[in-house]
Amino acid sequence: MTVPDKLDRPARDRYEFVILGAGCSGLSLCYYLLERGVDAPILILDRKRTFEDDRTWCFWDVEPTPFTQRALKEWRSWDFVSTGRSVTQTTNRYPYKCLTGRDFYEHALARLAESPNVTVRLGEEVGDCTEKNGEVRVETSNMTIRSRQVFDGRGLPPGSPAFEEARRRAVWVPQKFLGLRIRARKPVFDPERCTLMDFSVDQSRGLRFVYVLPMGEREALVENVYLSEADVSQAEHRAEIGAYLESIYGLAPDEYETLGEERGYIPMTDHAFPRRLGERTHNIGMLGGETRPSTGYTFLRIQRHCRALAAAVVSGADPPERTYPRRLDLLDSLFLRFVRERPGECPEVYRRMFAGVLPDSLVRFLTEKSTPLDEAHLIRALPKTPFLKLAARTLLAKSSAPGP
Ligand SMILES: Cc1cc2nc3c(=O)[nH]c(=O)nc-3n(C[C@H](O)[C@H](O)[C@H](O)COP(=O)(O)OP(=O)(O)OC[C@H]3O[C@@H](n4cnc5c(N)ncnc54)[C@H](O)[C@@H]3O)c2cc1C
Incomplete structure (x- = not known):
């Protein structure tokens, strides 16, 4: 998906707000600013050239978000499995919902395109941001922009300075995973139940489980997840998923096709990520520490923080340090x-x-x-x-x- 024409305008040299990263936190923050009635110029910059269907967000439906209505599927029952023992839980109160990257980006961009004050520029590699004389100077591969406030939602790519600093300073568990979206030739999945964790798999290379989200009797997202430093190649992840599909669902390699793939490295850490890098530069999303240290879940925290931050920006209050209980x-x-x-x-x-x-x-x-x-x-x-x-x-x- 590319940027809708209405958002793809030439950039000016000054903005009220510049948001770095058109990912989950960058787009969500812009959405909430618009919902609060902000009509000052907002610029969103990202290095990517298109919006790919690159991830699937799951979250429990414990509170409304603007994106919940776009969820593709929900489950009210989930399984937990470890060797020889399994537990099934069911709740009618809090379904587990799944939102595709494509639907999230489409919904967010459609809302942004309704407002004439938003510009989205892709293909912009953002470099240094420096605060001087009451404004922030943002350098990109193509231009220099000045802004009254900057929100940095560039995530935590492995190897980035913030990633390395957190890894050095705090307790750190890598959550590394690869998922295949598959379509089977025969009905093998129970679409009413997902598998949150199946530990009945080989544990010799580190703590590992498989996560299965059935979209129907024949379709599922199957993820192979390591909570360890194990250096597992993409080919090995795919082979482990193949072995799992064969042993648990009786699916031989020629009995399913792969429709898509997603992968990630989510750092689980108790590092205290800085909220601000200056008076006018705020960190949001994973870079702002919105990943829950013990689980890796991030989506709901991002929604809560961006909603509260937008409210603070509009009212002139101090930005929120955190939106979850200290205890x-x-x-x-x-x-x-x-x-x-x-x-x-x-x-x-x-x-x-x-x-x-x-x-x-x-x-x-x-x-x-x-x-x-x-x-x-x-x-x-x-x-x-x-x-x-x-x-x-x-x-x-x-x-x-x-x-x-
Ligand atoms: C495959 C996958 C599945 C996930 N599933 C779940 C889930 O089910 N539930 C959950 O709660 N969390 C999940 N997460 C974790 C988390 O919710 C996501 O990673 C989320 O996208 C984080 O949002 P963010 O805004 O911090 O970063 P991102 O959404 O990654 O956005 C960062 C953006 O910044 C851009 N960028 C980076 N560096 C630069 C630069 N120098 N210049 C310009 N642009 C730059 C990137 O291109 C990107 O678009 C998942 C993560 C992944 C990778």
């Missing part, structure tokens, strides 16, 4: 450390969570909407000794860490 930080750090230090025990810990916590409570915890009672249920389901030991060490590490 979950310790539990998040504990889970993260557990995955990092005791990967072999994780399938059983996740199983206890899925088996021992009611689905609505678990969903509220996973979406940072939990009540203290939900959290008490979760803690009760966890093995006490290793988590208490980790809690003591985590608190000690945090209390002796140098201040900001």
Whole structure:
């Protein structure tokens, strides 16, 4: 998909707002600014040349977002599987929804195109941003632009300075995955249930699970996910998915076709990503630390933060530092450390969570909407000794860490 004609105008040299990155956070922030009635000039810059259907976002429907109505599919039941043991949970309250990249970009761009004050420029590699004399100077491969405020949503590509800094300084678990969108020749999937985690796969190269989102009886997105530093090539990911399809669904390689592919590296980390790089330069999305450290889920946090940020920009209030409760930080750090230090025990810990916590409570915890009672249920389901030991060490590490 290319940029709609109405958004593809020549850039001026001054803007009120410049947004770096036309990805999830950049487009969402612009959407919320427009919803708040902003009519000052907004420029969005991105290095890519087209909008590809490059990812599928899933999230629990715990609150409205402008994109929820475009969800392609939802599941009210999900499976958790580890060797020889599986758990199925069902909830009518909070379905798990799936939104394709294509539908997200299309919906966001259509809304942006309704407003004459928005320009989107693709093919612009953004370099340095410097604040001087009450404005920010943004250098791109083709031009220099000045703006009153800049929002940086360029993500966390592996190897980028922010990525390397976080990896060096904090607890870090790589979530590396590749997913195939496949169509089978025979009906093998149950479209009413998705598989959130299937750990009954080979674990010899690191903590690994398979995630299955059936779109119908014959179609599914099947993802092979490593929560480890294992260096797995794309060919190996595809081969592991092929072996899984054969062993679990009886699908030989010639019994399905691949319709598409997506892949990613989501850093799970408790690094405190800076919210601002200056008075007028704000970080949003993954770069602003919107990935949940213990799960890698990011989409809902991005929506919450961008909505609150747009409201603050319009009212002149201070931008929000965070939109999730501080009391979950310790539990998040504990889970993260557990995955990092005791990967072999994780399938059983996740199983206890899925088996021992009611689905609505678990969903509220996973979406940072939990009540203290939900959290008490979760803690009760966890093995006490290793988590208490980790809690003591985590608190000690945090209390002796140098201040900001
Ligand atoms: C395949 C995949 C599936 C995912 N699935 C889920 C999910 O199911 N649920 C969930 O909660 N999260 C999911 N995530 C995590 C997260 O929600 C997404 O990565 C999300 O897109 C992050 O949004 P962002 O705005 O921070 O970055 P992005 O959406 O990646 O946007 C960053 C943009 O910045 C541009 N850019 C980068 N550097 C430059 C530069 N120097 N100059 C100009 N432009 C630049 C990029 O081209 C890109 O368009 C997934 C991630 C991936 C990769």
